[in-house]
Amino acid sequence: MTVLEQRRGAVPPALRPVPRRGREKWRNRLTVLAFMSPWLVGLTVFFVYPAIATLFYSFTNFDLIDDPTWAGLKNYTFMLSSDPLLWQSIGNTVWLTIAITVGRVAFGLIAAVVLVRLRRGAGLFRTLFYIPALAPPVAASLAFVFILNPATGPVNQFLQLFGIQGPLWFNDPNFAKPSLAVMGLWTSGTVIVIFLASLLDVPGELYEAASLDGASGWQQFWRITVPSISPVLTFAIVNSIIIGLQYFTEAVVAGAVASGSSQVAGSSQNIGYPDNSTLTFPMWLYDQAFHQFHMGYASAMAIVLFIVSGVFTVVLVRRLRSAGIGEEE
């Protein structure tokens, strides 16, 4: 770090004419400002302003057509006392967040460990594992509703071969979320690639030394592999949590398609199908805001989501900070 520090100065001091220093400072400031200006505008218009406005709207009745009127804490008290679907949507989001995080990280790790051990053909297998992650979420959801279709889907047919009566998957409130979680595993290629890259960075000598000490494969995994890739592991976990908190597209599309409704996906009539078991917090927020015209209430929900995801964001940023990511390398 210190070596780099010395290298960093814009121009070696000796080359810089001293009298022009003041002007140059201003020039530098203006350069930074000019380079940063798109983002400064973006941050203000698309982040700071909406955040403040959301907070304001959350204390109002606002249907988007008439101007907002002050409502005090009404939206918040309604949220806490009278909206059972809110709690159900929170439950669903928590369920999906945990399942997707645990599933993707565990499965990604297993797949990456397999890949790292394959000396030849690792590249090919990596490509095969990664391809599903490319599928647009809407396409992946349609594909999964089809292959898990209780009447015609190949999965239940496959289970039938072993005499197992397959569940109704997306048509059963108890299996709809697990179906989404399975889909999350299918598209976990990104996590696999990240884990694989970081496993390849683990020095081979560590394993050799451990083998010499008689450590079993399992011990080696916990004592060497996991600690060595722990930064990436944390990143993947927190990142999965944040993705889980935003879970929207797959649940909307899968619910709509599985319901067999002739209503377009995303309409109030088929979200959360079956029995609101796939209704996530962002979906309920979207429905309240843009279908039921409860902009004020939806804003209050947005504030809650903001706080919860803010906690995880802070965790991740602190993690990144301690890894020195904000510093110059």
Added chain:
Amino acid sequence: MTAAVQIPVRAPRTKDYRRSRLLAWIGLHVVAVAFSIAFLAPIVFIVLTALMTDKQALTQDLWPRTWEWSNFAAVFKAAPLLQYFLNSLLYAVLSTVLMLLSSIPVAYALSKLKWRGREVMFYGVIVTMLLPPQVIAIPIYVLWAHLGLTGTLWPLIVPNLFGDAFSIFLMRQFFITIPQSYSDSARVDGASELQILRRVIVPMGKPGIAAAALFSFLNAWNDYFGPLLYTGENQANWTLSVGLASFHSVHQVEWNLTMAATVLVMLPVIVLFFFAQKQFIEGIKFSGVKG
């Protein structure tokens, strides 16, 4: 756990050793192949279904009796897929171009220029990047509604003119690995910061820029929430994601057509991947490993 197949290095090279090594090799490949099948089977199923007649797609058959290649033409009649495709393309290409114009200088300022508040600003980028889009969707929607631009894709494209957090993050991570000495020597030669950016950083940071461009493109291509929110009422501006999600509500029993449309939506992305596999993988590593 597959890690258990790890074999002790110091074991003597006996027959037993060779056999256990062979077993491990087989075990490993069996697992890898099994995973590959699990990953690829859904794709194979949907492609096969896309080639069936609508009657057969409703049966439990896995293999098409007749190969209905015409399904892929039929979906274009069943829905304005070409229009959706062009809309997706417009959204993805314009977003990417605008993102590059606005975000490269920001990533440069955050990685190669020294100024007070830089670190704070960088964390600001990360925070914005991680925030769920639904949190701030309402006021932004109101803003665009006042400007009369709802029903179009512009509310999704224009913000890219003001920098995209993830792209800035990714490119900044890449730029920072470019040795300072290159820009220093350019500076000694009297180059302005803009010239350094254009002549040194952009050429050297190409892999990072390419990865950011790819992800920006994919992000727009795969986006569903944005187009649903802004173009829902105006079918002429629907993207492939929105069009595909609604396709099934009209063609419920025509799973063959639904799957053909699904395949067609996946195809461009997979083709793109094979052309730019290296950038993809590098980009993913950069967003995760170095983070």
Added chain:
Amino acid sequence: MKQRAIVAVLAAAVTVPLTLAGCTGLGSKSAGPASAPTSTQKVTLTVWSAFSDRELKGLGDAMDGFHKLHPNITINNVGNQDDNKITQSIRGGTAPDVAISFSTDDIGQYCGSGAFQDLSGYISRDKVDLTKIPQATRDYSSYKGKRCAMPLLADVYGLYYNKAMFAKAGITSPPKTMSEFAADAKKLTQYNADGSIKVAGYVPTPGFYENTVQALSPQFGATWEDGRGKSAVATSQGWKDMLQWQRSQMTAMGVDKLAKFTAKAGQEYSADNAFETGKVAMIIDGEYRTAFIKAEHPGLDYATAPFPVADRDPSRYGTAYTTGTIVGIPKGAKNAGAAWQLIDYLSTQTKPLVQLANLLGNVPSSTDALGSPDLQQPAQFDTFLKLYGGGKLENNPPSPNGGAYIKVMEDFDLKYASGGTSDLTGGLQSAAKQIDASNALGQ
């Protein structure tokens, strides 16, 4: 005081960018009826409806008659615009001049929020005689006395049954009570060798096609609201009867088997409709199905009858759910004056109403048109004309947040009927609570 300061600060923070954006309220407050364009003024009216194909063309034909009367007004007839798109366009300020909605569920929202403009100014100015529209239809096209839409055509729901299958099963007359209906459904259901359903006598799954809580509840005497505007779903005995009946039907046929059967059933508004293809023997559906059958499966041997009623009170036979297509001027419409002229023409003139009713197979919504000799419909249609004139029509009440209360009941109905819970009383109570709370939220 402190609160006011906070409001002021927040309001300033919010309104500053909004003022920069040009204005502070979406659309202008409607200030009385807009005048019609002069005959030399060229106007293009954009009309949105969820019609497609055959029906969209029919609407276009009817509007051609208006264009002949007003050559200066051109009509842009846009189809496939369902309620979601209409609400989305209104909140986004890109609304059409005239919006036609199939569902009256959203009328409360449209009227209450001002999303649809108040038409009473136009009605009194042009002296439109509303008494020519039956009371039930007038009810579902207004909200709390505020008329923000006109009925275009009405839908009435009844029983459709496959005559060939009835004959085969030895059933001679359509069922009149729910127990007769259940017995017939059982006779009509056929199973495959593997136990799966081949032909369903009736699909009791809530939400399957028009087997909705709105359409079915009148048959059980289930009411949505008590006299004070509160939800009655927990107190009205009809709901308990209906849900228990549905549950027993679903249990008898098998929840899993039904799910697999409906997963393969064709799209409702297509030639694959399971009733039209002979996979279902009896359905509840609107009169418009006759037109679909005529166009898609003219050979289908079917008949219609009033839908059966609960055994509790057989004298209710002849009760029918009604809803209809409504037409209004959304907030933000560019040519409100001309839009009203078109709405007036479409909804009160006998000629376009009969023309549309014939083309769409709907019930015309004015008494004049109802008796018009030009009305040409298949014999099966008579049932619906009689039901419409029979005075036993029921409709679900408008609510300020649209169909949100319906979704609450739909969800619970499906859950209870498919065995997801056994607590009927508790479930209905919490549904009622939820409906009331949600209605209070927007006010």
